[in-house]
Amino acid sequence: MYETMFELHAELLKALAHPRRLEIIRLLRDKPLCVSDIYEMLDLPQANISQHLMVLRDAGIVTCERNGKQIIYCLADANIVKATDLLRNVLIERHRGSELAEHLALSMQELTPVVHDPVCGMRLSPCTANFSADFHGRQFYFCASGCLKKFKTKPEAYVN
Numbered sequence: 243m244y245e246t247m248f249e250l251h252a253e254l255l256k257a258l259a260h261p262r263r264l265e266i267i268r269l270l271r272d273k274p275l276c277v278s279d280i281y282e283m284l285d286l287p288q289a290n291i292s293q294h295l296m297v298l299r300d301a302g303i304v305t306c307e308r309n310g311k312q313i314i315y316c317l318a319d320a321n322i323v324k325a326t327d328l329l330r331n332v333l334i335e336r337h338r339g340s341e342l343a344e345h346l347a348l349s350m351q352e353l354t355p356v357v358h359d360p361v362c363g364m365r366l367s368p369c370t371a372n373f374s375a376d377f378h379g380r381q382f383y384f385c386a387s388g389c390l391k392k393f394k395t396k397p398e399a400y401v402n
């Protein structure tokens with residue numbers, strides 16, 4: 243039993259231990275997303291994203307349900323967000339005083355969405371958005387690298 247406990251713990255951490263999977267968890271912390279939204283938001287091939295989602299699902303970190311044609315993903319347990327936030331706190335402590343620590347700390351603040359990602363429409367807070375771009379003197383914010391990349395290839399398509 244003693245051994246099993248540590249093994250189970252390690253299994254769970256293994257499922258978390260990938261930058262893209264942590265990014266998916268961050269995207270899901272505010273609201274459930276359909277799989278096509280997740281494809282839009284991440285700058286990765288769909289097969290790759292599906293694989294990450296499968297790892298998270300197998301580990302019981304996310305759950306999914308079918309809604310008509312869509313598959314909706316959400317976090318299975320709010321404690322996952324707490325756990326990733328705590329680990330981020332370790333990084334903040336470690337890099338205290340540096341710009342990186344400020345950035346890490348900023349993105350942990352409560353999200354108070356005030357702008358929309360022009361590509362996917364997600365509500366974001368400018369102070370916590372990880373990606374931004376300037377277009378004709380206006381600042382735009384993005385949920386993730388995929389949306390930023392799309393915007394940069396054809397900004398005029400997303401700006402009214």
Ligand SMILES: [Zn+2]
Pocket residue numbers: 282283359361362363364384385386389
């Ligand atoms: Zn987006």
